[in-house]
Amino acid sequence: MMKKFKNVVVGISGGVDSAVTAYLLKKKGFNVTGVFMKNWDIPDELGHCTADTDFEDAQKVCNKLDVPLTQVNFVKEYWNFVFSDLISDYESGYTPNPDILCNRYIKFNHFFRHAIHELGADAIATGHYANTSFGPYLENYNKDANVQLLQSKDKRKDQTFFLSQIDQLALKKTMFPIGNFTKMEVRDIAKNIGLNVASKPDSTGICFIGKRSFHKFISEYIPDKPGPFIDIETGRKVGVHQGLHHWTLGQGARLGGNLKPYFIARKEPKTGIIYVAAEHDNPFFYTQIFFTNEPHWIDPSQSFLKKGNLLQCQFRFQHGKPLINCSAYIDTKYNHLMVNLEKPLRAITPGQYAVFYLNDQCLGSARILNLGPNMYHLNEFNEFEQESIAV
Structure with missing residues (x-):
C-alpha cells in the first residue's frame, strides 16, 4: 500500500469528518497535507462568511495533528459550474441539487487536479461516508480495473447519493477512511484525541444561504x-x-x-x-414513471448498463430516503432512461437526480426531466376503461 500511495492530500472542511479522516491517514503512515477549499466568499445578511469560521476550525485541527494546511480558492469555479446552473434551473422551473454538482465539478475535478498536479499528491481523501471496491486506503488498487462506489457502513449517514456523478479518474485515486465507521464512532475518535471540532454540528442545507430564508436569498439573484x-x-x-x-x-x-x-x-x-x-397525500403528487437525461454510470464497463437493457435495481431521489425497487430501460437512440418504480412516490421532482443502486453499489445517477402520468389521472383512466368494458 505505502509503495503505491505515499502522499495524500485531504480536503479539510473544518468539520469533524474531515478532521478524523486526516487523523486516520496520519495513523496509517501517509504523508498528509490538508487543503481547505473556499468555494463561496459573499457574506450573509449579517456580513458573516461561514468559510472564515470553518477555516479557523480547520487550522486548529491541522495544528493539533501536525498536518500542513493550505487554502485554495475555487470561488470562480463554483460560480461558473455550480451556482450559475442553480440559478438557471430555478428560473426554468427546475429544482437543482448543488451538492451533487459541487462534488462532480469542484471536489472531484478541480480539487483533485490541484492536489495531483500542483501539490504532487498520489491520491486524495475526503470525509465522505462512502466506500469503494479499492478499499478505504486504496489497498486493493488496480490501475487496470475500474473502481466501484459502495455504500458506507453507516447507512443513515451514507453520502454516495451526493457522489453519484463523479468519474473514474478521480474515484480510482480517492480514499474514504471513515467509510467503515459510524458517525458516533467518528465523534468518539475526535473526542478521544482532543479535536476542537468533536462536537461541532453537521452542516445542513445549502451552505451559502446562511440563516436567512431561501425565499429571501433566491430573490437576490432572480x-x-x-x-x-x-x-x-x-x-x-x-x-x-x-x-x-x-x-x-x-x-x-x-x-x-x-x-x-x-x-x-x-x-x-x-x-x-x-x-x-x-x-x-393527494394522488396528484404520486408518480410511478419518470424520464431522465443520459445517465452517468460510475463504472460503465458493467455489461448490464449497456444501451437497450432493462436494468433491475433500486432508486432514490432524496438523500436518506429508503431505496425503492425499479426497472430502468436504457434507450438505444438517446441513451435516456425511462424508469418504472415498484410503487408510486410522492413529489418526484424534475431537476433532481435519480440515483441508482444495485445492493450496496451506487451505479450512478441521471437528472430527472419529465414525469409520467400521476395517480389521479391513472385512476380516472382506469375508471373510464372499466365503464367502457361494462358498456
Whole structure:
C-alpha cells in the first residue's frame, strides 16, 4: 500500500469528518497535507462568511495533528459550474441539487487536479461516508480495473447519493477512511484525541444561504415574477405567488383565505402558473414513471448498463430516503432512461437526480426531466376503461 500511495492530500472542511479522516491517514503512515477549499466568499445578511469560521476550525485541527494546511480558492469555479446552473434551473422551473454538482465539478475535478498536479499528491481523501471496491486506503488498487462506489457502513449517514456523478479518474485515486465507521464512532475518535471540532454540528442545507430564508436569498439573484396559484382540480384561482423559483413540488403553500391546506402540484414556466392540490397525500403528487437525461454510470464497463437493457435495481431521489425497487430501460437512440418504480412516490421532482443502486453499489445517477402520468389521472383512466368494458 505505502509503495503505491505515499502522499495524500485531504480536503479539510473544518468539520469533524474531515478532521478524523486526516487523523486516520496520519495513523496509517501517509504523508498528509490538508487543503481547505473556499468555494463561496459573499457574506450573509449579517456580513458573516461561514468559510472564515470553518477555516479557523480547520487550522486548529491541522495544528493539533501536525498536518500542513493550505487554502485554495475555487470561488470562480463554483460560480461558473455550480451556482450559475442553480440559478438557471430555478428560473426554468427546475429544482437543482448543488451538492451533487459541487462534488462532480469542484471536489472531484478541480480539487483533485490541484492536489495531483500542483501539490504532487498520489491520491486524495475526503470525509465522505462512502466506500469503494479499492478499499478505504486504496489497498486493493488496480490501475487496470475500474473502481466501484459502495455504500458506507453507516447507512443513515451514507453520502454516495451526493457522489453519484463523479468519474473514474478521480474515484480510482480517492480514499474514504471513515467509510467503515459510524458517525458516533467518528465523534468518539475526535473526542478521544482532543479535536476542537468533536462536537461541532453537521452542516445542513445549502451552505451559502446562511440563516436567512431561501425565499429571501433566491430573490437576490432572480427577479420575482408573480403569477397565480390555481387549484388543479377545480381550476379556481386560490392565491398569488411571487415566482416559480420560490417553490418546489410537494411543498406546502400557506394560502390565506382557504380552509384546506394546499401543496405544489405542478409548475408551468411558460405561463407562470403554479398548480396546487389540496391535502398532503393527494394522488396528484404520486408518480410511478419518470424520464431522465443520459445517465452517468460510475463504472460503465458493467455489461448490464449497456444501451437497450432493462436494468433491475433500486432508486432514490432524496438523500436518506429508503431505496425503492425499479426497472430502468436504457434507450438505444438517446441513451435516456425511462424508469418504472415498484410503487408510486410522492413529489418526484424534475431537476433532481435519480440515483441508482444495485445492493450496496451506487451505479450512478441521471437528472430527472419529465414525469409520467400521476395517480389521479391513472385512476380516472382506469375508471373510464372499466365503464367502457361494462358498456
